[in-house]
Amino acid sequence: MRTLSLGIAALLAGTTAMAQDVAQADNEWFTAGQERVQAELAKTQNTNTARNVILMISDGNGVGSNYVTRLFMGQQAGGLGDDHVIHFENYPNLALVKTYNVNSQTPDSAGTGTAMMAGVKTNIGVVGVNSNVVRGDCSTLPGNTVTAISEIADGMGKSVGAISTARITHATPASMYAKTVDRNFEDSVPEGCTEQTDIASQLLEAMTGGLIDIAMGGGRRHFVPEGVEVEEGTGGRRADGRNLIEEAQEAGAYYAWNMETFAAAPLDGETPILGLFESSHMQYEADREDEPSLAEMTAAAIEHLSQNENGFVLMVEAGRVDHANHATNAARMVRDGAAFAEAVAMADEMTDDEETLIVVTADHEHAIAMNGYCARGSPVLGLCMQADNAGIEHTGEPILANDGKPYTVIGYLNGASSVLIEQPGGEYFGARPDVTNEEAQDIDYVQQALVPLSSETHSGEDVAVYAKGPFSHLYDGTIEQNVIFHVMHHAMTAE
Amino acid sequence: MTMQTTRRRALALAAGFIAAPALLRAQGDEAIKLRELYAGDNEFSEFARDSEGERITVEGFMAPPLQADSTFFVLTKMPMSVCPFCETEAEWPEDILAIYTRRKYRVVPFNRKIVVRGELELGGYRDPETGFVSLVRLANAQFDYA
Numbered sequence: 001m002r003t004l005s006l007g008i009a010a011l012l013a014g015t016t017a018m019a020q021d022v023a024q025a026d027n028e029w030f031t032a033g034q035e036r037v038q039a040e041l042a043k044t045q046n047t048n049t050a051r052n053v054i055l056m057i058s059d060g061n062g063v064g065s066n067y068v069t070r071l072f073m074g075q076q077a078g079g080l081g082d083d084h085v086i087h088f089e090n091y092p093n094l095a096l097v098k099t100y101n102v103n104s105q106t107p108d109s110a111g112t113g114t115a116m117m118a119g120v121k122t123n124i125g126v127v128g129v130n131s132n133v134v135r136g137d138c139s140t141l142p143g144n145t146v147t148a149i150s151e152i153a154d155g156m157g158k159s160v161g162a163i164s165t166a167r168i169t170h171a172t173p174a175s176m177y178a179k180t181v182d183r184n185f186e187d188s189v190p191e192g193c194t195e196q197t198d199i200a201s202q203l204l205e206a207m208t209g210g211l212i213d214i215a216m217g218g219g220r221r222h223f224v225p226e227g228v229e230v231e232e233g234t235g236g237r238r239a240d241g242r243n244l245i246e247e248a249q250e251a252g253a254y255y256a257w258n259m260e261t262f263a264a265a266p267l268d269g270e271t272p273i274l275g276l277f278e279s280s281h282m283q284y285e286a287d288r289e290d291e292p293s294l295a296e297m298t299a300a301a302i303e304h305l306s307q308n309e310n311g312f313v314l315m316v317e318a319g320r321v322d323h324a325n326h327a328t329n330a331a332r333m334v335r336d337g338a339a340f341a342e343a344v345a346m347a348d349e350m351t352d353d354e355e356t357l358i359v360v361t362a363d364h365e366h367a368i369a370m371n372g373y374c375a376r377g378s379p380v381l382g383l384c385m386q387a388d389n390a391g392i393e394h395t396g397e398p399i400l401a402n403d404g405k406p407y408t409v410i411g412y413l414n415g416a417s418s419v420l421i422e423q424p425g426g427e428y429f430g431a432r433p434d435v436t437n438e439e440a441q442d443i444d445y446v447q448q449a450l451v452p453l454s455s456e457t458h459s460g461e462d463v464a465v466y467a468k469g470p471f472s473h474l475y476d477g478t479i480e481q482n483v484i485f486h487v488m489h490h491a492m493t494a495e
Numbered sequence: 496m497t498m499q500t501t502r503r504r505a506l507a508l509a510a511g512f513i514a515a516p517a518l519l520r521a522q523g524d525e526a527i528k529l530r531e532l533y534a535g536d537n538e539f540s541e542f543a544r545d546s547e548g549e550r551i552t553v554e555g556f557m558a559p560p561l562q563a564d565s566t567f568f569v570l571t572k573m574p575m576s577v578c579p580f581c582e583t584e585a586e587w588p589e590d591i592l593a594i595y596t597r598r599k600y601r602v603v604p605f606n607r608k609i610v611v612r613g614e615l616e617l618g619g620y621r622d623p624e625t626g627f628v629s630l631v632r633l634a635n636a637q638f639d640y641a
């Protein structure tokens with residue numbers, strides 16, 4: 001980038017016609033704008049076949065959540081935040097993505113995962129099947145399953161991996177290997193359901209059958225029988241009495257459950273690797289102890305998979321940006337968002353743009369919103385501060401609302417931190433709690449919300465897709481979410 | 496506007512914790528956060544070990560109790576609207592505090608912050624009525640709105 005900018009500066013010096021006419025020609029915003037145009041003009045299209053495809057999904061990281069993470073990362077780095085550029089925001093190609101499910105304006109990760117990994121939109125709550133199925137009804141499964149990108153890649157002789165900080169049986173990673181009429185069938189199916197098995201068994205089958213070469217995340221409890229306690233005090237949930245971890249090991253897989261066993265994993269490109277680092281979801285980045293980071297898991301997966309000369313397809317999910325948003329706990333959301341950015345940077349560093357398509361996106365946005373008019377440098381997790389008319393940075397005085405209280409930069413439209421309190425008699429009303437700038441930035445602070453709900457919701461708002469590598473220029477404009485698959489597929493199969 | 500803000504800040508500095516109710520403030524206490532009782536995986540913090548048997552003040556939220564007219568509830572660090580006993584799938588956060596009140600108490604909505612004062616007890620205990628197993632408790636507790 002730096003050498004490119006210098007080249008442009010020299011170029012501009014040679015054609016000064018405009019510079020003479022425009023009073024603001026020396027303004028740094030003006031020259032930066034000119035440089036951007038030159039960079040756009042210099043762009044070339046990469047039409048190589050993609051040997052490798054890496055799909056990186058930050059669950060719940062819509063444009064709003066991503067903006068919040070951008071400010072957080074920029075402020076952590078000592079800046080005002082706004083002008084910060086997250087690693088993947090530098091990528092040459094971008095589209096906006098419509099995320100709705102076939103039967104839901106507000107999508108969930110099951111329907112969106114299937115759209116991205118199999119190329120068709122489907123209903124909310126179902127994985128690896130089309131919208132003809134009735135959620136929860138196994139009898140509607142036959143004839144309605146869809147082929148995932150993992151299976152196409154496997155058929156081309158590529159290796160396949162799935163990684164998540166959520167349970168590996170959760171909707172997004174499950175979209176890589178499972179077909180289920182309900183995302184909640186993580187360790188069992190209802191009585192009488194003979195058309196499919198539970199999601200954990202499907203992962204085992206995918207690993208022993210050679211479809212999935214590496215799978216890492218949380219969700220250990222879904223692999224262990226009820227009444228059996230394994231690592232870290234995990235109590236099993238399986239009613240069928242099977243121990244899928246032992247079955248995987250007997251079939252030759254390597255099992256990792258903490259940092260030590262993760263570090264010892266044989267990343268030889270041969271041994272199937274199963275990492276289950278928590279009973280349920282892996283820890284938030286802010287609380288992480290004795291578990292690999294998303295970037296570390298990404299690096300291990302790429303090392304393992306890249307030994308296949310036919311290439312690989314890898315899905316990486318930051319699963320807990322979503323959970324922190326559900327808890328209206330923006331402080332943890334941004335830290336998992338930053339960990340996602342590190343994982344993307346790691347994937348980029350370990351691969352070559354000439355042969356690797358990297359696709360960075362989110363499955364859906366949340367009911368997160370930003371207040372105004374916060375001055376530059378208002379701490380993104382803290383209070384919305386007054387502007388300084390004579391300077392750039394805020395005055396240090398919070399803006400007060402009509403109720404005389406300050407408010408945070410971020411708010412949520414709904415959630416458990418609703419300011420409406422149930423009164424004796426059942427009616428809800430309330431006053432906004434007072435909050436200081438310090439309290440608002442506490443790791444456990446939950447932003448004020450409006451509509452009282454047990455858990456904050458997703459929203460149907462657009463997400464972005466950022467991409468680099470072969471055919472990444474096909475991500476352009478405003479697209480339906482299932483198009484994400486089709487570009488990956490085209491890049492992988494282009495002659 | 497500026498006056499108001501300045502006054503709020505001064506108060507916050509003087510009290511150490513702005514939202515603590517007047518009564519508790521008067522006793523010279525500072526409400527601690529729940530997480531200050533813990534130091535990593537199921538370990539108690541130095542503060543917790545030093546304060547065992549003493550009356551301390553903790554801020555948090557009342558998880559919806561299982562039954563009315565009880566002397567037991569669970570304090571959570573964030574508002575949690577799901578009754579953990581009713582929903583089998585509910586995921587308990589790791590840092591929670593079991594509260595045994597001096598008298599039967601009136602339920603506070605799950606999203607209203609409270610401060611609880613009671614005697615700190617450490618070590619495993621199984622609630623005879625609910626079967627709830629706690630590792631750390633406040634006994635003879637009283638609470639108020641934060």
Ligand SMILES: [Zn+2]
Binds near residue numbers: 326458
């Ligand atoms: Zn979600």
